[in-house]
Amino acid sequence: MERELTATALQPEITARFASLIERGALAHAYLLVGNVNMGTVALATEVALRLFCPHQDDQGHPDRTCPECQRVLSGNHPDVVVARPEGRQIKVDQVRYLKAEFSKTGVEGEKKVFIIEGAETLTGSAANSLLKFIEEPGPGVYIFLLTPNKNAVLQTVQSRCQVIELRPLPSEMVKEQLQEAGVPEYLGPLAAGLGLSAKQGASLMEDDWLPTSVKLVFDWFKEVASGDPLSFVDVQTGFLKQGSDRAKQLVLLDLVTMVWATCFSPSLFD
Numbered sequence: 001m002e003r004e005l006t007a008t009a010l011q012p013e014i015t016a017r018f019a020s021l022i023e024r025g026a027l028a029h030a031y032l033l034v035g036n037v038n039m040g041t042v043a044l045a046t047e048v049a050l051r052l053f054c055p056h057q058d059d060q061g062h063p064d065r066t067c068p069e070c071q072r073v074l075s076g077n078h079p080d081v082v083v084a085r086p087e088g089r090q091i092k093v094d095q096v097r098y099l100k101a102e103f104s105k106t107g108v109e110g111e112k113k114v115f116i117i118e119g120a121e122t123l124t125g126s127a128a129n130s131l132l133k134f135i136e137e138p139g140p141g142v143y144i145f146l147l148t149p150n151k152n153a154v155l156q157t158v159q160s161r162c163q164v165i166e167l168r169p170l171p172s173e174m175v176k177e178q179l180q181e182a183g184v185p186e187y188l189g190p191l192a193a194g195l196g197l198s199a200k201q202g203a204s205l206m207e208d209d210w211l212p213t214s215v216k217l218v219f220d221w222f223k224e225v226a227s228g229d230p231l232s233f234v235d236v237q238t239g240f241l242k243q244g245s246d247r248a249k250q251l252v253l254l255d256l257v258t259m260v261w262a263t264c265f266s267p268s269l270f271d
Helices: 012-024 041-053 068-075 093-103 125-136 172-181 186-194 199-205 207-226 231-243 247-263
Strands: 030-034 081-084 113-117 142-148 163-166
Touching: 012 041, 030 041, 041 068, 041 113, 041 142, 081 093, 093 113, 093 125, 125 142, 172 186, 172 199, 186 207, 186 247, 199 207, 207 231, 207 247, 231 247
Parallel strands: 030 142, 030 163, 081 113, 113 142
Antiparallel strands: none
16 A cells, blocks of 8 residues: 655655745745655645644644545645646646636635646646736735646746745655555666656556566667667557557656666666
8 A cells, every 4th residue: 555655754844844934924825846746746735735724733733634624635625725737738728717717716615725736837828828917916815836847848937926946856765665665676666766756656657567568668679779770660660659558658658768868778787
């Protein structure tokens, strides 16, 4: 069973900084959290929401995570915590309309409202621009968290209206432990960590041995390309297209190819 990794475990210093801001009433209206999911972007935004809504915090402001308010936040059912994430390749027009409508409303159960927008880099230019007014002046008690693994893919006009927080890479031992618990074999651990896979993603990609099979596919293809074997062109059609059955897997395959070329891994490692 996968352990829940809280923001305190993943990003202790940044979590403590947010706790101090909440205690002092100095929380800014908009933040851009930069980092992969496994680094704790979602966990950090969720932690702030928990601290804002939990009525049973301890002396250090830690939410109890078991009360009805916390459980609704954690299950995605709190009416004043609005979460948007990409459907397919991008956050769609209907989602943007919904966000704009929610920005205009006050909290259902209080004076606070939290928006968590995952995959902020997938907002189209027009969609992001349509949200600028709300990001810049969201109103009292409204807090916006835009999450992205790639700050440079987010419009500069959006970045300039947010406080940018770049999450720290996790300690290698923590990443290794997470991936091993998810069923990723030890020999693939460094590669999976380099791909920025979370434990959940690692577990998903180990189903039917998809990850080890894909690694072998990419390295075999790399050796063919390096030796000038014309079969390398055929393998793209017969191997890569078949292996990349959905967009998430296609992106992993592309990342694997990039990693091979960028780091010059020895193909013999996987012979």
